[in-house]
Amino acid sequence: MSLDATNWAWRVQLQQKKGGSSKPLKKLLLLSLADRAGEDHCCYPSVGRLVEDTEMDRKTVLKIIDELIEDGLILDTGERKGRTKQVKVYRLMGVNGRETVPTLVHLDTKNNELKSPNNGTVPTMEPSQQSDERVPTFRGKSPNVGTRNLLKNLSDESKNKKDWLCFKKLENEIREADGSIDFAVIAKSTWAGREKRAFEIYNAEKNLCDDLMNFYFADWLINAYRSKYSDSAKSQGSKFSTAAKANQLSEKQIHVFATKLAHHPEFAGRYSEPGDSYEKLAAKIAVKLEDPAQAKKWEGYLKQVGFTGVLEGSA
Template sequence: MSLDATKWAWGVQFPDRKNGSLKPLKRLVLLSLADRAGEDHTCYPSVNRLKEDTTLDRKTVLKIIAELIEDGLIQDTGERKGATKQVKVYRLCGVSGRENKTVPTTEHFNHESPDLNSPNNGTVPTTEQFHCSSETVPTIPPNSPNDGTRNLPKNLPDESKNKKDWLCFKKLREEISLADDSIDPKTILTAKWAEREKRAFEIYNQDKSLCDELMNFHFADWLLNAYRNKYSQETKAGYSKTPTANNPKHLTEKQIATFAQKLAHHPEFSGKYSEPGESFEKLAARIAVKLEDPTQAKKWEPYLKQVGFSGNLKELA
């Protein structure tokens, strides 16, 4: 943890606020933020992390964060962290760090000091001629385990420390399987041409501000199209894929669960089919039941394609 930030958080005096949060709860959240502050007094714990630390509910945590900002104790830097770039980075305002402490200075003794008349008083002063302040400033080595707890690279998961770009093979395999379960993702991901298509995909999207999750989502479609149109054995031999590959029997259970969630968050679809006051979870459950019916799934196929389904459901008599 940051010792300076924690010491500051313990000593902060909270202003009285009508209908505001209890001061002990505000100090609890502030201490949790200070616990994750680095040497620059910034921190970026997620709301879920603050909930776990304080055992408060999400609504209370968000209310206290807003009050701490209004009190001028923390500040939203505008920077965002995390895989989705949605975790806010806060700066603790008013922390007096070691960089602000007074550096010890030297003082000359009174000129009447007998030592000045000593034969030793030449061009090089003796140690007795100077007096150093007795104040000592504690220091912590940069690599000390006490120097921060959450924000330093040593505490990050290996996957985060070793991550070099947006590509996540686990996420990519899932998206390929959901889009077309007739194709083994390993066939595509282990192919020599996949790296070539990755370079082309990155060039195509270099000017677009897409998060890592969307990059993997669209890259799955890119690879599937490349496989079908250029690299599959059927394409090389000059004949089309079998009808069952283009026309899946029905949606699998995994596809139904995934696309039900995506359709529940689709603005146009949810606005058309949701009931007043219905939550996303209840809407997704109703959609999943409907998708089990092949006739209904075929009717919603245009919406399914908008959320990532790339096949063609079989026409029913």
Template sequence: MSLDATIWAWKTRQKQKAGGALKPLKKLVLLSLADRAGETHECYPSIARLVDDTEMDRKTVLKIIDELIEDGFIIDTGKREGKTKQVKVYLLIGVKGRETVPTTVHFDTGNDDLNSTNNGTVPTTEQFQQFHERVPTIPLNSPNVGTRNLPKNLSEESKNKKTWLSLKKLGEEIRLATDQETYEQIKNATWFDRELRAFELYNAEKNLCDELMNYHFADWLINACGKYQAREQTKSKNTTTRVLVPQGESNQLSDKQIHTFAQKLSQHPEFASQFAAAGESYDQLAARIAVKLSDPVQAKQWEPYLKQVGFKGSLQGAA
């Protein structure tokens, strides 16, 4: 805990922006960060810790952190801490006091006396007293200084405001589950943002960690890719010939049915005992099942289990 950081946080004057968070809430988050700052005025409390400290919801805390960065009170140092090395390390900007050690001190050498006892690296009494009044400076070669910190020069990962979403991690999960070609299709898809909004709404109340969010979103996108490809294939077939489907049958489950029955099958004792992996949670199993159900052939094979959990009708399977 840094007393200087806490005093500094109390003295800050927050900015009220149109559509932004209330000033008292912003100060409360800043105080929570300052309460965990060390001698270098760096801190890395987890989002869950800040939520517990402030009694705000996760989205509000994340929004306020973004505003504090924009207002110049904190910066993301780029370092990561914690057990998973994913917790961001923030630096409080402008803290000064007894614990502040200036990184650079410049003296006026115009009237230096070579024989003076004050010549060299030892400052005078007045200069020493000024040490505590200096605001910590950031070295000129720091990545947090200059035009390299402008939005247009940031990487795609840094531009991403949704802190749970890691494009690098997401790409790794997709390539592990499919192949490079499918990954390229998903990355360049026009429907990516639409599916992202749907996924966040679907998981809004689940309070999953960032790693699980990326894991499930990869499965969600793979499933969505199959869904959109099936639609394109159906459109292409309809332009050449009309395919008659027997009454009471359908080519594949709807998107809503896929996710509903995936959840039910993950809880089905007989089904789960056969298909669940060791140590796999219900949510992880449901995500894998949803990907499989998007394939008409696989869905047809599992039709007996689907009927046991409430599916009505009959699946046609492969065309």
């Protein structure tokens, strides 16, 4: 999910055309697209997904998409995704990121050297220390705000950010989920990198934004720590029988059924909170399903979404 895209979708002014769809319906579909946009402001939800998100019929969804394209708010990039390579990729037009823009200043027209047809309002320029090219100066209240000084104003993590992982977000998610786990133990462990690679492989085909990747990875690490790497897990690992494990949800089953339960109308209506997206609700459900007792309580719902086994524990 792109915060910039969502903010843009809320603020954009929609047109009401004669014979066209109502503005509230267009706004709802635009918000659904923005909610699934990545950092490049592109998204590719299927028509079925949009129908499920907005609760509009397929014909209405397709009509509104055509109107949004006609209004210049979205663009069909021509790229196709999905297993069948038929899911259209749309770009949200007009979304502005939060990057700094050059300050414009008026040139002094009294200077004889500047009397030319190209005289006007342009970014101020200064020589780059690395080459003969001239680069825009980004003015601000601090003398350290400039292209040459930009890196030293950022944290080490911001300078070196090359992927989705944010240690600060990850630490906060783990502490909120289980305050008894010492994040420093996980961060300094030799197994965390291995779990990160496994997590990335598992989610390679999913279109998840950075925030959701950190959110899900926190649950992944907590589950791995509890089940494999904590002292108690190591000491008791040999005590679990094959039969006992067969009566519990596997890690893959947890993620599959958590997603299905998040889309289950009755279940989602009872356990979701205002503002929860399907992805966020699924993540919360996955954490709960890791507890065998809680999974047993929800066994009736699990069977409604395809679970065929029998879970251990009291109902």
